[in-house]
Amino acid sequence: MARPKFLPDNFTLALVGTVTLASLLPCRGSTAVAFDWLTDIAIGLLFFLHGAKLSREAIVAGATHWRLHLVVLLSTFALFPLLGLALKPVLSPLVTPALYTGILFLCTLPSTVQSSIAFTSMAKGNVPAAVCSASASSLLGIFITPALVGLVVSNHGEMTGSPWHTVGNIVLQLLVPFIAGQLLRPVIGKWVDRNRTVLRFVDQGSILLVVYVAFSEAVNEGIWHSISLSTLAGLVVANIVLLALALFSTAFAAKRLGFSRADQITIIFCGSKKSLAAGIPMAKVIFASSTVGAVVLPLMLFHQIQLMVCAVLAQRWGARKTAADKSHKSEAAAAVRR
Known part of the structure; x- marks a missing residue:
């Protein structure tokens, strides 16, 4: 039996369960240190497997469609940060300063890969372009995101170092394993392709580990004493406003720039979404x-909201395209009979 479209998926339920577990049984002391090392290993393995999964053909494919990719990248790395800064006087009163830092952080993140491609396919968009655009966003985000964080997050005391020092850490922890996976793809690529469930397990498992460790630390610092239900409601409103403006802006720009229907769908889904897998x-x-x-709390909520909204849009647009194709076939058949 299919899950109703507005109910959270199993992974979202697992995220909620992980936050609950961290709230009730946070890790401390030597246990926290062990979990921290474990998450570093899991994240390195995650990006190694992603490197082994992504073919070089997929990286190169569609690169000639530069106008589409440029619009997506500008939406991801320019429009979103500008929206986050411009909306701060309006939205920051709804949340705490720490939570708005999280909103600004999600504005700097790359686009999702898997769900952007899946929704583009459901809506009958340009799937090859979505693969190339989302993959490029994910790779470029390794360098662009920490630099943007240094520009848009005013309280630099919350960061572990300078933006360029952070770039170095991200290159070491994320890009180096990715490149290693790419280099070993001729050896292990077919095994990875046959065992996608392993990648999904590592993908989701690493995120859950990071969430558990992060929220354990947050609970130890008293996060739930500083965030009320009204603040959480305000955070939901802020995320909805941000997503709505991103969807409208990408749809408006794609149409005004004369892109085809399939390309417009790709721009909307790739340019309006943010990656939980890369962000955490x-x-x-x-x-x-x-x-x-x-x-990361704003990102976790934004992730679920974008999945629910984009699922509805993808299903609706896909159904319209299917109906239009059937109508055209019927008209063509009638013309032949005449």
């Missing part, structure tokens, strides 16, 4: 451990 590991590297829990 990056937050662990960029921000001090005592602030990571509050920083």
